Amino acid sequence: MRSAPPTTYPGPHRFADEPPRYTVVLMSKRPRVLIVGGGFGGLFCVRRLAKADVDITVLDRSAGHLFQPLLYQCATGKLSIGHISRPLREEFARYPNVTTLLGEAVKLDPTARTVTALRPDETEFTVDYDVLVLAAGMRQSYMGNEQFARWAPGMKTLDDALEIRQRILTAFEIAETLPPGQERMDWLTFAVAGAGPTGVELAGQIREMATKTLAHEFHSIEPEEARVLLFDGGDRVLKTFAPDLSAKAQHSLEKLGVEMHFGVHVTDVRRDGITVTPKDGGAPQDFRARTVLWTAGVEAVPFARHVAEVLGAQTDRAGRIKVEADLTVPGHPEVFVIGDLVGRDNLPGVAENAMQGGLHVAACIRRDLAGKPRKPYRYRDLGSAAYINHGNALIQIGRIRVSGYLGWLAWGLIHIAFLTGVSNRISTVATWLASIARPRRYHRAFMLGASDRPEQRYTYTSRDDEPEQRASQA
Known part of the structure; x- marks a missing residue:
């Protein structure tokens, strides 16, 4: 039988830097x-x-802690799931007063x-x-266009990362089986909506995969020809960074081969591409792309x-x-x-x-x-970081701004320092140090799904048609 509602917090409280008003009264039992x-x-x-x-x-x-800042590294094969996540039960096993529920x-x-x-x-x-x-x-967030999610996965969960990995790598595999032409190019075109840190990191990683990781692994296609299109409603990438760092990031992306389109909103996402509309009221423009990734809002x-x-x-x-x-x-x-x-x-x-x-x-x-008054919350800005490509990242901490190789080293040390669990740090450090010598990607395994899972796009026994169409065919 459930006990009566507690009286732990009967009324307004006060802060340490304010005159006394009300005192927080705690009940005798363990809160x-x-x-x-x-x-x-x-x-x-x-x-x-x-x-x-x-x-x-x-x-x-999910009963697990996820290190979201490194999700794109998992999606593009740099790190495994175990490097960026840890079961909460394992994390809290040493605390007898902590219970974890799924x-x-x-x-x-x-x-x-x-x-x-x-x-x-x-x-x-x-x-x-x-x-x-x-x-x-x-x-x-898809800005009220939830139908976009069917063709443009976001980047918030492990499921998202694994789906993106599947889509990227499968796109190259499908292109390998097609003759030269528009259809092959459609599969070798990747559209990324949103030029914030996640969008920039994804765009850079895809181009790096195409030009380095996959460059010599195919026979019919040239992965280096893959196009990466980055769309954003602003006038530059990484708007939260200082303009000079943003400019360096944009130059690095252009050098990688990322095609940037600013001042536009994505107004349609479909099976074979997207439509963008200029913010200034210009005519909508269609882009053909079989892989669309969404990082434009939350x-x-x-x-x-x-x-x-x-x-x-x-x-x-x-x-x-x-x-x-x-x-x-x-x-x-x-x-x-x-x-x-x-x-x-x-x-x-x-x-x-x-x-x-x-x-x-x-x-x-x-x-x-302890019967003491609370203090107001004070946020301390510890800076921002963004990964562009192997050996190139940005760090902004107050007036301190670092880019290039030093930024990349600082980025790695900062992220690894915040990973949960000693084992996670050790394994991630080992993988990361190995990547310094060669920008390899050792975690590229992906699954194609099953015919009875219509939400999984690429299988051997179903097509990219609408679910009701598949049902009618059955």
Whole structure:
């Protein structure tokens, strides 16, 4: 039988730098902290709370921590799944007060303080909490054109990375079987929507694969002839970087052979190509390409939007939740929001913000346990990084700007330092050091799927037709 709703946070709280207003009153029993999401925010929150007098439950839809900044390295064969991910159970095995549950949060009951989650078999279970930490992150946004997802996978999950790897490598394999002509060229053309860090990294990696990794492995085609088209609505790549670094990145991409198209929006994605429309109102233009990759935007996951609605919180267009200075939802000091979902002070959607947010929330909970006032969240910008190609990356930390080979070395050290688990670091360092001598890709295995999985595009027994067409043929 479930106990009565706790009275851990009966009213407004105060901050350390404000006059006393209300005091947070903690109940005598051990508080239950529920963290929804095992990304950087959830991970760092757990680590800081692991030895506190609380019971922690981590609810995650994949039960694993994913190092998202290196997803494109997995998608293009540089790193394996094991290099950039780790089971949460393994990560938290040494903490007796931490429980990991596999499930997707779908419903919040703020009165009973429960979260309902779906198991993979779509049955439900309920988790109680005294403190809720929403660290569920964002998902790929298609700007209201969800139909684009069928032909243009995003880059947010391991499934996305493996699908992109399948599409890229299969495109070259299919082109090898075709005679010279437009159809072969269609398979050797790759379109990337979005010129932010992920889009730039993907575009550079595909060209590098074509010109170096695959250059001497085919007989009928010349992989070097593969075209990579990069589209963006802005006027340059990497708009969050300083203009001089952005210009260097653009020059490097042009040198690699990436074709850039600025000031355009992708207005259609289909089986054999895309349509882009100039922002200035010019005529739409079609581009033929059998592989389209989408990195153009993000939006809040459905559960985050549900939480905002249930709690009466304001959100921005992307679904980020407006929060108080301590990252709590207004009127609900027991509910924290961290990472990409925070809609305050134009905080960036980067790993460092999630990490710092997780540490901040843990500090707030510890201060509550000690009867001390909370402190407001202060984000410290640790800089930005972007990988262009082998031996070439950009680093921007305040006024410090590094590019080229030194930037590449710094990029690798920074990313490896944040990988979870010693084994992950050691194996990734070994792979990365080996790649210094030769820009090889040792993790290029991919699966074609099965005929009974229509969402998997390339199989031996089905075509790229619509599912209903295949059903009618059957």
